[in-house]
Amino acid sequence: MLIKILKSELEETLRIATRAVSSRTALPILTGISIEAQGDKLKIRSTDLEISVEATVPSTIEEEGVVVVPAKPFYDLVRKLEEGIIYLKSDFDGTELSIEAENNIYKFRTLPPGDFPQGVPVPEGKKIVLNGDDMIDAIKKTSRSASKDESRVVLTGVHFESGKNSITVAATDSYRLSVVTVPCNYVDEGIEFLVPVRALDELSKIIENDELEIVVTEKQIFVLQGNWVFYSKLIDGQFPAYKQLFPEKPSVEVTVEKEKFVNAIDRIASVFKVNAITMEIEEENMKVYGHSSDYGEAMEKISVKSTGNIKVAFNQQYLLDGVRSINADLIRIELQEGLNPAVIRPLDGEEYSYLLMPIKS
Amino acid sequence: MSTTRFPSLPKPLFGVSKSWKQYSKERAILHIDMNAFFASVEQAQRPYLKGKPVLISADPYGTPKGARSVAATASYEARAYGVKTGMPLFQAKELCPHAVIVEGDARKYTGISLKFLEILKTFTDLVEPYSIDEAFIDVTNTEHLFGNKVEIAKKIKKLVKENFGITCSIGIGPNKLVAKIASDLEKPDGLVVIEKKDLPEAIWHLPVEAIPGIGRKRMLKMNLMGIHTLKDLALYPQENLRRAFGIVGVYLQNAAFGLDDSPVVPEEKIGDPKSISSASTFGKDTLDEEKIASALFYLTEKAVLRMKRHRLKATVVGVWLRYEDFSSEGKGEKVKQEISTFEEVKYHAFRILERFMPPKKHVRLVGVYLGGLKKIEFEDISLFKSESKKRMVDDLIIETRKKCGPCSLLRARSLIGEKIVMT
Numbered sequence: 001m002l003i004k005i006l007k008s009e010l011e012e013t014l015r016i017a018t019r020a021v022s023s024r025t026a027l028p029i030l031t032g033i034s035i036e037a038q039g040d041k042l043k044i045r046s047t048d049l050e051i052s053v054e055a056t057v058p059s060t061i062e063e064e065g066v067v068v069v070p071a072k073p074f075y076d077l078v079r080k081l082e083e084g085i086i087y088l089k090s091d092f093d094g095t096e097l098s099i100e101a102e103n104n105i106y107k108f109r110t111l112p113p114g115d116f117p118q119g120v121p122v123p124e125g126k127k128i129v130l131n132g133d134d135m136i137d138a139i140k141k142t143s144r145s146a147s148k149d150e151s152r153v154v155l156t157g158v159h160f161e162s163g164k165n166s167i168t169v170a171a172t173d174s175y176r177l178s179v180v181t182v183p184c185n186y187v188d189e190g191i192e193f194l195v196p197v198r199a200l201d202e203l204s205k206i207i208e209n210d211e212l213e214i215v216v217t218e219k220q221i222f223v224l225q226g227n228w229v230f231y232s233k234l235i236d237g238q239f240p241a242y243k244q245l246f247p248e249k250p251s252v253e254v255t256v257e258k259e260k261f262v263n264a265i266d267r268i269a270s271v272f273k274v275n276a277i278t279m280e281i282e283e284e285n286m287k288v289y290g291h292s293s294d295y296g297e298a299m300e301k302i303s304v305k306s307t308g309n310i311k312v313a314f315n316q317q318y319l320l321d322g323v324r325s326i327n328a329d330l331i332r333i334e335l336q337e338g339l340n341p342a343v344i345r346p347l348d349g350e351e352y353s354y355l356l357m358p359i360k361s
Numbered sequence: 362m363s364t365t366r367f368p369s370l371p372k373p374l375f376g377v378s379k380s381w382k383q384y385s386k387e388r389a390i391l392h393i394d395m396n397a398f399f400a401s402v403e404q405a406q407r408p409y410l411k412g413k414p415v416l417i418s419a420d421p422y423g424t425p426k427g428a429r430s431v432a433a434t435a436s437y438e439a440r441a442y443g444v445k446t447g448m449p450l451f452q453a454k455e456l457c458p459h460a461v462i463v464e465g466d467a468r469k470y471t472g473i474s475l476k477f478l479e480i481l482k483t484f485t486d487l488v489e490p491y492s493i494d495e496a497f498i499d500v501t502n503t504e505h506l507f508g509n510k511v512e513i514a515k516k517i518k519k520l521v522k523e524n525f526g527i528t529c530s531i532g533i534g535p536n537k538l539v540a541k542i543a544s545d546l547e548k549p550d551g552l553v554v555i556e557k558k559d560l561p562e563a564i565w566h567l568p569v570e571a572i573p574g575i576g577r578k579r580m581l582k583m584n585l586m587g588i589h590t591l592k593d594l595a596l597y598p599q600e601n602l603r604r605a606f607g608i609v610g611v612y613l614q615n616a617a618f619g620l621d622d623s624p625v626v627p628e629e630k631i632g633d634p635k636s637i638s639s640a641s642t643f644g645k646d647t648l649d650e651e652k653i654a655s656a657l658f659y660l661t662e663k664a665v666l667r668m669k670r671h672r673l674k675a676t677v678v679g680v681w682l683r684y685e686d687f688s689s690e691g692k693g694e695k696v697k698q699e700i701s702t703f704e705e706v707k708y709h710a711f712r713i714l715e716r717f718m719p720p721k722k723h724v725r726l727v728g729v730y731l732g733g734l735k736k737i738e739f740e741d742i743s744l745f746k747s748e749s750k751k752r753m754v755d756d757l758i759i760e761t762r763k764k765c766g767p768c769s770l771l772r773a774r775s776l777i778g779e780k781i782v783m784t
Contacts, residue, residue, distance in 0.1 A: 147698065148697035148698040149696060149697060149698040149700060149705060150708070150712075151700070151704065151705045151708030151709065172744065173698070174743040174744055174745055174748045175741045175742070175743060175744065176744075177744060240745055242744075245744055275738050275739070276738060276739045293738070313739070315739070315741055318741075339742055341744060355744065357741065357742045357743065357744055358742070359739040359740060359741055359742065360739060360740045360742060
């Protein structure tokens with residue numbers, strides 16, 4: 001194999017292509033990336049068997065070939081090389097890959113390419129086409145709500161469901177739920193799938209603000225943009241029916257400035273270590289307070305608009321996550337008496353809702 | 362049934378700090394010890410065993426020689442033949458061939474033990490369980506309500522007899538150490554009072570092993586040093602004791618004077634555990650995955666319920682195995698989200714167990730560990746009813762067991778490979 005490529009291009013390709021490198025070392029081959037030179041294209045792949053990514057970059061290929069090298073040191077090295085042309089060379093039996101720049105030669109021992117899992121070509125399937133930024137927004141708003149505990153596998157996934165020219169994305173760890181609807185340029189009917197939140201977290205790091213295509217099959221999704229394809233296994237299971245959880249009519253509706261509210265919760269929770277925050281709304285006043293077992297009592301007052309008086313307590317983390325995830329200056333909080341969920345939304349628009357349960361104190 | 366499912370052995374060592382004189386008021390401490398507990402319970406419940414030598418064992422049908430089953434308790438009739446608690450069963454049989462061997466029922470004994478503590482709590486809130494069949498109570502401030510400390514002791518003896526049909530020995534002293542020594546003086550069915558004014562001479566004639574914390578090993582060492590009685594120990598040069606036993610030597614010498622200022626600490630007041638583990642040795646080493654899984658299931662439930670009672674949640678779950686050759690293997694897993702329900706913990710415990718299945722060697726013991734414990738300040742409520750129900754099951758089991766005894770409500774899977782003795 002002999003490849004001639006610009007350092008900056010190789011680095012950018014590696015940034016994308018190393019996203020699926022396995023962090024676990026149970027299968028050493030998966031700590032590597034597969035570098036495949038064919039025709040006039042250099043393709044770099046990584047996979048941890050659950051998620052995979054392939055990035056292609058045009059380059060001058062003087063001799064075709066395939067090698068697998070340890071991903072992390074290889075990427076770290078390329079990043080630190082000086083700008084300019086790099087040659088990737090492997091000897092006839094592919095046991096070594098050398099990186100040669102003007103003044104450096106590094107020879108990497110390779111891993112057996114035959115052991116590296118085969119790539120999967122993008123199959124036919126139902127399609128979604130949307131803007132990259134909208135996808136990132138949907139991921140950011142929902143991924144925090146997904147469960148981190150694998151004992152409830154279904155809840156470690158983010159749920160996608162197609163609507164009319166839009167897609168509704170939801171995640172829940174059973175204590176709170178995020179639902180966001182984003183517009184699509186094209187969407188097939190009847191799409192519903194569950195993606196591991198981990199896959200989306202990785203995906204959100206490589207998506208650019210450009211058109212993005214998603215191909216959905218029964219067991220996998222393929223996400224395509226620019227020069228890369230990212231694919232992930234889907235979670236098999238029934239996501240809980242969440243639409244019915246939204247209360248029909250809230251007892252009290254409160255409008256509050258996001259900035260003020262976030263700062264208050266942040267001081268009370270992050271600094272003063274209050275875990276259970278009580279919100280007490282009286283007329284045009286909201287008292288936010290709590291007890292810290294470390295330091296003592298905390299209380300803040302914020303002026304709000306409200307339709308009534310109410311007192312409810314929440315887990316500070318869930319409350320803060322919800323309020324923070326809203327991109328609007330004014331937020332609307334719909335509260336209910338008793339142990340019923342509250343809904344947090346941007347004041348204008350319904351495209352995003354964050355549902356959370358109060359706590360029993 | 363395994364031997365280790367009987368609650369753990371007594372915690373050692375009584376302490377004396379320099380400020381032992383801080384107690385201006387003379388304390389009235391009782392140590393209550395239910396005599397030959399397991400055997401007495403069986404004799405009380407099965408009249409045909411009365412007057413006969415009885416041995417209680419977890420695995421009475423185990424192969425006689427070399428088997429690990431031991432006599433968990435021997436009745437007084439059996440003790441007359443020299444049988445001791447903890448003696449291998451085959452050896453006990455040699456000493457007392459006509460002994461009746463009864464399979465122990467840990468759940469039954471635990472139930473009685475809890476009721477026993479309830480009885481004690483009617484006399485004072487300062488009740489410290491010391492083992493399954495022993496407890497300390499401090500009646501210093503409640504003595505006058507019931508007559509006096511001796512009256513209280515008599516009432517307890519009567520209640521234990523009425524409720525369980527068994528006898529107990531009670532020692533009364535100015536502290537836990539002396540109370541414990543006193544209760545050991547008269548067995549079975551004893552009542553011994555040692556007054557503070559009679560100390561230390563009242564205990565000086567006793568052999569050194571009367572002090573809890575002096576086992577066979579220390580006793581032999583002391584005997585070699587010429588220390589046989591507590592008087593010998595009390596009058597021995599402290600420097601030499603320190604050299605021979607370290608700081609423990611000083612404590613033991615204080616004990617020989619009958620000095621101990623450790624308070625009676627009720628179970629509820631004992632701080633939250635930093636970690637919780639629960640392990641069980643199989644009656645016979647096993648390769649049976651179902652049996653191992655069933656044991657782990659039971660142990661996990663036990664650990665989770667204990668965690669719940671303390672209102673804690675876990676961030677680390679571990680499982681370990683000990684094999685026939687005493688080699689061990691285990692793994693801990695940090696969980697990303699704090700977990701508190703049985704379902705959650707079970708998931709992680711079984712996922713870890715899977716790594717070791719099928720077992721490569723016969724398994725002797727399996728255990729589960731919960732670590733990184735944090736206090737639950739409040740309860741998060743699930744949006745979904747099915748989730749909240751799982752939590753309710755745990756709470757229901759805890760409540761039911763509290764009211765109706767430890768074997769009143771069980772998850773069926775923990776019964777596999779387990780013999781429940783019905784009487």
